[in-house]
Each structure stands twice: as structure tokens, then as C-alpha cells.
Amino acid sequence: MADQPEPLKSAVCRLVPLIPAGCVATYGQIAAYAGSPRAARQVGMVLAGLPETTLIPWQRVINAKGAISPRGKPGAVEIQRILLEEEGVKFLSDGSIDLRQYLWQPESIPQ
DNA sequence: GAGATGACGGGCT
DNA sequence: AAGCCCGCCATCT
Numbered sequence: 001m002a003d004q005p006e007p008l009k010s011a012v013c014r015l016v017p018l019i020p021a022g023c024v025a026t027y028g029q030i031a032a033y034a035g036s037p038r039a040a041r042q043v044g045m046v047l048a049g050l051p052e053t054t055l056i057p058w059q060r061v062i063n064a065k066g067a068i069s070p071r072g073k074p075g076a077v078e079i080q081r082i083l084l085e086e087e088g089v090k091f092l093s094d095g096s097i098d099l100r101q102y103l104w105q106p107e108s109i110p111q
Numbered sequence: 112g113a114g115a116t117g118a119c120g121g122g123c124t
Numbered sequence: 125a126a127g128c129c130c131g132c133c134a135t136c137t
Contacts, residue, residue, distance in 0.1 A: 008134090027119055038132055044118035045134070061118080069118040076118085 008034055012046045018106065019060040022088040024097060025104040026064045033109055044069065059083040060104075066096040 006014075011034035019025050027040040036042070047058045048071070059080045063069045068077050081091065089102055 031119085036133095038120095039134085040119040041117065041132075042119095042134060046118095048118055058118090063118080064120055071118045073118090080118090 005035060008036060008039055008042050009046045009049075011035065012043055013056060015109070016047075016056050016058065016061060018109070019057060019104050021057070021060075022102070023104040024060050024062050024084070024089065024099070024102050026099075027061060027069075028064055029104070030061060040064075060087075062097060066099045068095075 008031075012030060015030055015033050016025075027043045028037070030043045031037055031039040034043070043061070047056075047061060050056060050058055068080050070077060081095075084097075085091065089097060091097060
């Protein structure tokens with residue numbers, strides 16, 4: 001029987017916690033592993049909807065340019081940078097992250 | 112229902 | 125190299 005496609009929100013909540021501390025993943029990467037390679041923006045929407053008390057490491061998700069995505073909420077970008085630095089992620093002088101060094105490269109995705 | 116918006120990505124200038 | 129533009133697609137007005 002054909003199983004329902006897992007809702008994106010559920011997939012995000014399952015996949016993002018798999019990103020190890022000290023690594024980052026891109027929105028597009030999460031979307032692709034979630035089975036919706038064109039849903040990068042929706043991944044951002046799911047993260048935006050998380051409560052501030054969430055245990056999900058949302059800060060490890062950045063954009064494909066290796067930068068923290070700007071957003072409406074003031075200060076949120078700064079917070080994300082601090083959280084990542086606390087996990088050992090180094091930022092370049094232009095405020096971006098070297099994806100060659102920090103991008104999450106999973107060998108397999110457990111169900 | 113149509114148009115605007117957004118935590119994106121990739122291509123072109 | 126940096127910016128601009130366009131495609132994508134769920135949400136919101």
C-alpha cells in the first residue's frame with residue numbers, strides 16, 4: 001500500500017536533531033532528505049514556527065551560501081551565531097561559514 | 112480567487 | 125565577487 005508522504009513539519013522535526021553539534025546543514029539539504037527537494041522555503045517556515053523552548057537544534061540550519069538567513073525578528077541572527085560559535089563553528093570575516101569544513105555529510109539517514 | 116510574502120536556491124549580469 | 129532576477133510553493137491578506 002502506498003504510504004502517505006510524511007508531512008514536511010514532521011520530517012524536519014525528525015531530521016534536524018540528527019545534525020551533530022559543530023556541524024550545519026542547509027535548508028535545501030533538509031528538504032531533500034525530507035523527500036521534497038524543492039521545499040527549502042517551507043523548511044524555513046517550519047523552523048520559524050517552532051516555540052522558543054524547543055529542543056530542536058534549529059540554529060544548525062543555514063542557507064546554501066553558508067550564511068545565516070536574515071529574517072524579520074531583530075536579534076535572532078545574532079543569537080543563532082552565538083549558539084553556533086558555542087558549538088565550535090567558526091565564522092569567516094564576512095560573517096559566513098565555510099561549508100567545506102562544517103557542512104553535515106551523513107553517510108546514512110536512520111529511519 | 113488573486114496578489115503578496117517569505118529563516119531558499121540557482122543562474123545570469 | 126556581489127547583486128539582481130526568476131522559479132518554487134505553502135501561507136497570509
